[in-house]
Amino acid sequence: MGKKKYWVLGGIGAGIIAFLIVIMAILTLFSSKSCKSGGDSDAGDTSSGGAGGSWTQQGTDAYKNAEAVFKYWTGKGMSGAQAAGIVGNITVEDPGFVLDQAEIGAGAEGGGGLYQFTPKSKYLTDPKSDKSWSVQNQGDVILNSAMSAVKQFMKETKGGTPEDAATVWMNTYELPAASERVRTNSARRSGARKAYEMFGGANISGSDSILGDATGTADSGSNTQNDENQCSTSSGDGAGGDWSWPFASIKNNNPGLSAEQQFGYSASRTGNFHDGIDLGDIPYGGQEIKAIHGGKVYKIGHKGYTQSDLGYYICVKSDDGYYEVYQEFAFSEAQAAKYIKVKEGDTVKTGDVIGTLPKHGSENSPAVTHIHIGVSKTEITKAEDSAFSNNGTWLDPVDLIKGGQSKK
Numbered sequence: 001m002g003k004k005k006y007w008v009l010g011g012i013g014a015g016i017i018a019f020l021i022v023i024m025a026i027l028t029l030f031s032s033k034s035c036k037s038g039g040d041s042d043a044g045d046t047s048s049g050g051a052g053g054s055w056t057q058q059g060t061d062a063y064k065n066a067e068a069v070f071k072y073w074t075g076k077g078m079s080g081a082q083a084a085g086i087v088g089n090i091t092v093e094d095p096g097f098v099l100d101q102a103e104i105g106a107g108a109e110g111g112g113g114l115y116q117f118t119p120k121s122k123y124l125t126d127p128k129s130d131k132s133w134s135v136q137n138q139g140d141v142i143l144n145s146a147m148s149a150v151k152q153f154m155k156e157t158k159g160g161t162p163e164d165a166a167t168v169w170m171n172t173y174e175l176p177a178a179s180e181r182v183r184t185n186s187a188r189r190s191g192a193r194k195a196y197e198m199f200g201g202a203n204i205s206g207s208d209s210i211l212g213d214a215t216g217t218a219d220s221g222s223n224t225q226n227d228e229n230q231c232s233t234s235s236g237d238g239a240g241g242d243w244s245w246p247f248a249s250i251k252n253n254n255p256g257l258s259a260e261q262q263f264g265y266s267a268s269r270t271g272n273f274h275d276g277i278d279l280g281d282i283p284y285g286g287q288e289i290k291a292i293h294g295g296k297v298y299k300i301g302h303k304g305y306t307q308s309d310l311g312y313y314i315c316v317k318s319d320d321g322y323y324e325v326y327q328e329f330a331f332s333e334a335q336a337a338k339y340i341k342v343k344e345g346d347t348v349k350t351g352d353v354i355g356t357l358p359k360h361g362s363e364n365s366p367a368v369t370h371i372h373i374g375v376s377k378t379e380i381t382k383a384e385d386s387a388f389s390n391n392g393t394w395l396d397p398v399d400l401i402k403g404g405q406s407k408k
C-alpha cells in the first residue's frame with residue numbers, strides 16, 4: 001500500500017512537470033510569433049540564414065506562408081520535391097516569406113513578392129493579378145506569365161530530388177545573375193530539403209496536370225506541349241524558293257563575320273566546330289530578322305538560358321529538303337514575347353520577318369548578344385546531335401545564301 005501511495009504522488013509530480021512543459025512550449029510559440037512580425041528588418045540579407053530561419057518554426061506567419069506555397073504547387077500537380085524546390089528558392093528570394101516583400105538586395109529595379117517579381121509592376125499589371133500579393137495569386141501570375149519556364153522546370157525535375165528542383169527553379173524561373181547563382185545555390189538547395197521534410201514532400205508524387213491546365217494560357221511562341229523532344233516530321237508546306245540574308249543592312253553579299261562567327265572550323269569551340277553563323281547585335285541589333293529561306297515553322301522550342309545554349313529556337317522546314325534554325329536571340333519568356341514574331345504552324349517566305357534582334361546592350365538578364373542561324377538537311381533536333389562535329393550534318397548558310405540567291 002505504502003508503495004502505491006508513492007506511485008500516485010510520483011504520477012501527480014510527473015503530471016505537473018508535463019503541464020509546465022506544455023505552458024513553456026505555448027509561451028515559446030507566442031514569443032517567436034511576435035518576433036516574426038519584425039521580419040521585414042531582414043531586408044538586404046539575401047542569405048537564407050539569420051532571421052529567415054523562422055519559417056522553419058511551426059506557427060509563425062513565415063511558416064504558414066511557406067506551407068501555403070508548398071500546397072499551392074502540389075495542388076497544381078507538382079511533386080513534393082518540385083514544390084519544395086520552389087520553397088527553397090523563396091528562402092533566398094524572400095527569407096521571411098513576407099507576402100508583399102519589397103526588393104531584397106542591391107537591385108534597383110524595384111522587385112517584390114515571394115518570387116521577387118522584377119519589376120514589381122510585372123506582378124501588379126499581369127492580367128491574372130488581383131494585386132493582393134496572396135500566395136495563391138502570386139502563383140497564378142507565374143502560371144500566366146511564365147508557363148514555359150514552369151513547363152521546363154516540370155520536365156527537368158520529374159522524379160528528381162528537392163535539391164535539384166531548387167537549382168532548376170533558379171535556372172528556369174528565378175534567373176539571378178551568374179555570380180548570385182554560385183553564391184546562393186547551396187542555400188536554395190538546403191531550404192528545399194528542409195521544406196521537403198517539414199511538409200511531407202515524400203508523400204506527394206505529383207502529376208503533369210499543371211501542363212494540361214495550362215493549355216491556352218501559354219504565351220505566344222511557346223506552345224510546345226505535344227512532344228518536347230521531337231520536331232514533327234509532317235511535311236512542311238512552305239516553298240523553299242530563294243535564299244537571302246537575314247538582315248536588310250547586309251550589302252554586297254558581305255555580312256562581315258569574324259572568324260569565330262563563321263561556319264566551320266573554330267579554335268575556341270567544343271570539337272573545334274561551329275555549326276552555323278553568328279550575327280552580332282553590333283551591327284545588327286534592333287533590326288528585323290528575316291527568313292533566309294522559305295518554309296513552315298514547325299517547332300519553337302526552348303533549351304537553356306545562356307549564350308552557350310539555344311534559348312528559344314525556331315525550326316523551319318523547307319520543301320526542298322532544307323531545315324533552318326534561328327536561335328540564341330531570346331532566352332527568357334519575356335524576351336520571346338518581345339522578339340519572336342512567328343508561331344508554330346506559320347508559313348514564311350524568304351525575307352519574311354521571323355523576329356527582331358535586340359539592340360546591343362538592351363537585354364542583359366539573360367544577356368543577348370547575337371543570333372545564331374543554322375542550316376541542315378537533317379531535321380533540326382536530330383541535327384543537334386552533331387552540333388560539335390563537322391560531319392556534314394550542318395551546312396554553311398553563307399554558301400547557300402551566296403549561291404542560292406535568285407537573279408531578281
Ligand SMILES: [Zn+2]
Pocket residue numbers: 274275276277278372373
Ligand atoms: Zn553560333
